[in-house]
Amino acid sequence: MVNARICGRMAGVAVVLLVPAFSFGAGFALFEHGARGVAMAGAFGATADDPTALYYNPAGIAFLEGTQAAGGAYFIALASDFNGTDPYPGKGYSASQKSQVFFPPHVYLTGRLSENLRWGVALNAPFGLGTWWDDDFAGRYITKRADLKVFNLNPNLAYRLSDNAALAVGLDYYVAGIDLTRSIGVINPYTQTVAEVGQVHLYSDNNFGLGCNIAFLGKLGHGVSLGLGYRSRVKVYFEGNASFVQFPTGYNDFDAIVGRQIPFDRNPKVESRIEFPDEIRLALGWRGVRWGVGLDVMKMGWSSFTELPIDIKEFPTLSSVRPEHYKDSLTYRLGVEYKRSATWAWQFGFLYDETPVPTESVSPLLPDADRIGLTIGFSKQLNEKMRLDVGYMHLDFPRRSTKGKDHDNFNGTYENQAELLGFTVVYKF
Amino acid sequence: MRKASTLLMVGTLALGLAASSGAQVDFTHYVALGDSLTAGVASFGLVEGIQKGSYPALLARQAGVASTFQQPTVGFPGLPTTLELKALTITSQGVSPTIVPRSGIGQPTNATLARPYNNLGMDGADTNDILTIKGAITNLAADLQKYAAGQVSKVVYSADLVLRNGQNTAVELALAQQPTFLTVWAGNNDVLGAALVGVVMDGVTMTTAAEFEQQYQTLLGTLRAGAASAKIVVATIPDVTAIPYVFTVKPYLINPANGQRIPLIGEAGLVTENDFLLLGASSLLAKGIGIPVAAGGTGQPLPEGKIDQSGLQAGVILRAAEVQAIRKRTAELNAIIKTTAASVGAKVVDMHAIFNDIQANGRVVGGVRLSSAFLTGGLFSYDGVHPQALGYALVANEFIRVINSELGGRLSEVSLREFLPMASAATSVAASQVIFSAQAAVEMARSNFPNVDTSRLVVRSSPVRRHLGAAPEVVLETPNEP
Numbered sequence: 001m002v003n004a005r006i007c008g009r010m011a012g013v014a015v016v017l018l019v020p021a022f023s024f025g026a027g028f029a030l031f032e033h034g035a036r037g038v039a040m041a042g043a044f045g046a047t048a049d050d051p052t053a054l055y056y057n058p059a060g061i062a063f064l065e066g067t068q069a070a071g072g073a074y075f076i077a078l079a080s081d082f083n084g085t086d087p088y089p090g091k092g093y094s095a096s097q098k099s100q101v102f103f104p105p106h107v108y109l110t111g112r113l114s115e116n117l118r119w120g121v122a123l124n125a126p127f128g129l130g131t132w133w134d135d136d137f138a139g140r141y142i143t144k145r146a147d148l149k150v151f152n153l154n155p156n157l158a159y160r161l162s163d164n165a166a167l168a169v170g171l172d173y174y175v176a177g178i179d180l181t182r183s184i185g186v187i188n189p190y191t192q193t194v195a196e197v198g199q200v201h202l203y204s205d206n207n208f209g210l211g212c213n214i215a216f217l218g219k220l221g222h223g224v225s226l227g228l229g230y231r232s233r234v235k236v237y238f239e240g241n242a243s244f245v246q247f248p249t250g251y252n253d254f255d256a257i258v259g260r261q262i263p264f265d266r267n268p269k270v271e272s273r274i275e276f277p278d279e280i281r282l283a284l285g286w287r288g289v290r291w292g293v294g295l296d297v298m299k300m301g302w303s304s305f306t307e308l309p310i311d312i313k314e315f316p317t318l319s320s321v322r323p324e325h326y327k328d329s330l331t332y333r334l335g336v337e338y339k340r341s342a343t344w345a346w347q348f349g350f351l352y353d354e355t356p357v358p359t360e361s362v363s364p365l366l367p368d369a370d371r372i373g374l375t376i377g378f379s380k381q382l383n384e385k386m387r388l389d390v391g392y393m394h395l396d397f398p399r400r401s402t403k404g405k406d407h408d409n410f411n412g413t414y415e416n417q418a419e420l421l422g423f424t425v426v427y428k429f
Numbered sequence: 430m431r432k433a434s435t436l437l438m439v440g441t442l443a444l445g446l447a448a449s450s451g452a453q454v455d456f457t458h459y460v461a462l463g464d465s466l467t468a469g470v471a472s473f474g475l476v477e478g479i480q481k482g483s484y485p486a487l488l489a490r491q492a493g494v495a496s497t498f499q500q501p502t503v504g505f506p507g508l509p510t511t512l513e514l515k516a517l518t519i520t521s522q523g524v525s526p527t528i529v530p531r532s533g534i535g536q537p538t539n540a541t542l543a544r545p546y547n548n549l550g551m552d553g554a555d556t557n558d559i560l561t562i563k564g565a566i567t568n569l570a571a572d573l574q575k576y577a578a579g580q581v582s583k584v585v586y587s588a589d590l591v592l593r594n595g596q597n598t599a600v601e602l603a604l605a606q607q608p609t610f611l612t613v614w615a616g617n618n619d620v621l622g623a624a625l626v627g628v629v630m631d632g633v634t635m636t637t638a639a640e641f642e643q644q645y646q647t648l649l650g651t652l653r654a655g656a657a658s659a660k661i662v663v664a665t666i667p668d669v670t671a672i673p674y675v676f677t678v679k680p681y682l683i684n685p686a687n688g689q690r691i692p693l694i695g696e697a698g699l700v701t702e703n704d705f706l707l708l709g710a711s712s713l714l715a716k717g718i719g720i721p722v723a724a725g726g727t728g729q730p731l732p733e734g735k736i737d738q739s740g741l742q743a744g745v746i747l748r749a750a751e752v753q754a755i756r757k758r759t760a761e762l763n764a765i766i767k768t769t770a771a772s773v774g775a776k777v778v779d780m781h782a783i784f785n786d787i788q789a790n791g792r793v794v795g796g797v798r799l800s801s802a803f804l805t806g807g808l809f810s811y812d813g814v815h816p817q818a819l820g821y822a823l824v825a826n827e828f829i830r831v832i833n834s835e836l837g838g839r840l841s842e843v844s845l846r847e848f849l850p851m852a853s854a855a856t857s858v859a860a861s862q863v864i865f866s867a868q869a870a871v872e873m874a875r876s877n878f879p880n881v882d883t884s885r886l887v888v889r890s891s892p893v894r895r896h897l898g899a900a901p902e903v904v905l906e907t908p909n910e911p
Contacts (some may be wrong), residue, residue, distance in 0.1 A: 084846075085841075086842040086843065086844045087794075087822070087826055087842040087843055087844055087845045088794050088844065088845040088846060088849070089795060089844075089846045089849075090845070090846040091841060091844065091846075093846060104857035138795060138846060138849070140793060141795055141797045141849075142795065142796035182796070185796070186793075186797075186805070187799070187804075187805050187807035189517065189526065189804040189805060190514055192807065192810070192817045192818070192819065193807070193819070194807065194848065195850050216524075253516055253518070253519075254517055256519065257517055257519060257524050260519065282540065298695040307876075407793070408793055408795060408796040409792070409793050409794050409795060410795045410796060
């Protein structure tokens with residue numbers, strides 16, 4: 001058990017160092033890639049008038065002047081509780097996730113190539129997942145800790161077709177890592193109950209995937225604009241290793257048998273793969289002198305995520321395929337901006353995300369639910385070159401019951417809540 | 430306000446409906462009839478620690494009537510003495526467990542109860558026994574001795590323990606309690622005995638369909654006539670090949686040198702891959718019996734069960750044709766169970782389908798895969814026939830699903846958390862003491878029939894003490910992480 005404690009501490013260090021991210025968009029998507037956009041609940045695809053457009057609508061950079069940069073991060077605090085139902089883990093059982101703070105960063109740089117052509121490079125984290133339960137969690141045979149980090153290096157070219165229309169194309173180069181830890185439970189023939197005989201930690205190297213994106217921004221007149229965007233699916237093949245730690249049960253011969261079956265002394269190769277969903281965005285905006293309004297609807301092609309295979313090459317009996325069968329989902333975002341003065345603006349927003357996770361796949365690995373978000377933020381022009389954007393989001397997740405259908409027969413109700421506070425500094429060179 | 434009051438009305442109405450649907454099943458006087466599976470036998474014996482988790486006891490607990498639900502409890506180490514696992518030894522064929530009876534014998538701990546028990550399940554009872562057998566607690570010691578001497582089958586002393594008054598049958602004692610709710614899981618021993626001794630003979634080791642139909646109709650008919658408004662739930666008979674006692678020992682050996690299968694020898698010829706070896710075969714195999722000389726064995730054949738002029742002789746092989754005959758009969762009896770249940774308005778828990786599904790697919794609980802596998806599956810006890818505590822909890826939950834879905838009950842399922850403890854008890858077990866005996870296999874073979882010749886289940890050069898004995902040695906697949 002000492003090993004377990006050490007692992008726990010090491011895991012804690014890892015989480016702090018590696019900038020992971022809990023899933024704050026439905027499924028394990030992240031939508032927090034620019035404070036002004038977040039403060040408008042993400043309804044920024046038809047506005048897209050600063051370098052964060054590289055995420056919301058890359059065609060928007062075609063209208064930017066000179067060289068511009070933006071960078072920032074989000075600080076995300078999560079509370080996640082679970083209440084069990086019978087038969088397992090039983091009524092009256094409750095657990096909470098460990099406190100975690102995540103800070104997915106974002107960096108954007110745009111510049112001019114010619115009168116009508118702009119380049120831009122974005123780096124952000126479009127997907128991420130971080131769940132972490134206590135070592136004595138009743139669902140520890142499913143997961144103790146899960147950490148998925150996906151960074152997207154996204155170069156774009158945007159061409160201004162006219163004063164009122166622009167088109168952008170880009171490449172999405174994903175760098176991803178996955179890290180999963182769970183306990184190993186087998187029946188102890190002596191006690192005829194489940195014994196926690198060890199722990200398996202799967203960790204991948206940084207793996208890569210490639211996709212593309214295309215976007216359009218049109219200014220329709222009378223302040224009305226239209227944004228359209230598509231990002232393709234990206235398949236990432238993960239390669240890594242598994243490390244196993246044995247927990248002695250006190251039954252020496254049983255422990256010896258377990259020791260023969262599970263490669264505690266080696267770190268065998270592991271392979272997995274995730275096909276990240278494509279994304280279609282339709283954005284409408286209107287902008288007056290002081291007021292601006294945005295309405296974005298996105299369809300996430302989550303049906304790409306059908307399973308999570310864990311293939312431990314030399315030990316097929318230890319391999320598994322976790323069925324997921326996500327469904328495509330829609331997300332609706334409504335945002336308002338009020339420019340109080342030339343240097344000061346307020347933003348507000350409301351969002352609703354449908355969860356793509358079917359009831360039977362709701363698990364401690366990802367206790368997903370629909371999301372309702374309220375946002376507020378401001379933009380302050382600090383000087384001629386620099387603007388500070390701050391955006392706050394409160395995310396409420398309606399209670400999600402597994403309705404007795406969980407694949408792992410781990411049933412109950414999850415209740416999550418998250419607070420997100422982020423900033424972006426926009427700089428014009 | 431109007432909206433709020435409407436909501437309140439709707440809510441009250443919904444609650445009222447819920448309460449009335451819950452009230453459709455009255456568990457106030459719950460009586461369970463059946464055999465060892467109803468009694469809560471595990472690891473060959475009846476012992477309080479498991480009995481409190483028998484499926485009838487769990488149903489009573491979930492229904493909130495645990496305090497009045499009485500059972501014929503037996504103290505540690507059980508009656509008969511329960512088996513325990515002494516050691517697991519790694520061999521070239523996998524892992525070999527040593528399972529032996531504990532020492533001593535358990536005593537009844539609830540024998541003075543001044544009314545009939547709610548759980549009237551009798552170890553070893555077939556359907557006819559539930560209808561006809563009587564027993565007196567005063568005869569228990571004597572009948573136990575007769576059982577130990579092989580003169581009577583288990584159900585004789587079981588009836589003494591469970592029925593006690595020497596005057597009434599189980600059905601009569603059930604009706605005397607004016608039951609409001611009854612469970613009946615009968616018929617297992619109408620086919621199981623054939624598998625335990627490896628002999629399939631109509632009317633001897635297996636009840637004929639015609640006899641069973643008459644007995645089962647009488648059983649349910651009598652219950653319905655005596656308890657007109659009681660809710661009744663019955664269960665079907667599992668396939669005998671769905672229990673580890675029958676499917677665990679592979680009908681061949683693997684040559685460790687080249688991975689090829691070595692056919693084993695039975696009295697009636699080579700054992701084919703469609704035949705089944707009973708758990709009792711493992712102790713003989715461990716002595717080289719059934720293994721060709723060329724493969725390092727004695728070349729002596731494994732015994733086939735048979736009936737000849739000296740009577741019923743237990744064997745360790747179930748030939749494919751015998752299995753087919755048992756399956757056919759099981760199907761016939763299950764059809765009778767379903768038809769008869771429908772005729773008296775009883776609901777059916779299809780344990781036959783459930784056991785088959787568990788054997789094929791296992792059950793996942795909290796991410797841990799449980800299966801029918803002997804010792805490592807988590808559901809069956811050390812005798813390979815009866816469930817252990819977790820298995821009985823799953824059985825209870827299957828009953829609860831039927832009670833809820835078909836009778837409008839509102840029972841919550843039995844929590845399985847106590848079976849996935851937060852930390853393993855760190856008790857040390859002496860692994861060096863390897864005790865070998867076939868006596869538990871002998872006991873299993875003698876469970877259902879008196880005067881069974883079990884001598885061939887034991888290696889002749891190694892005489893067995895009848896009262897102590899030991900258990901089948903089997904070669905297991907080593908546990909795999911799910």
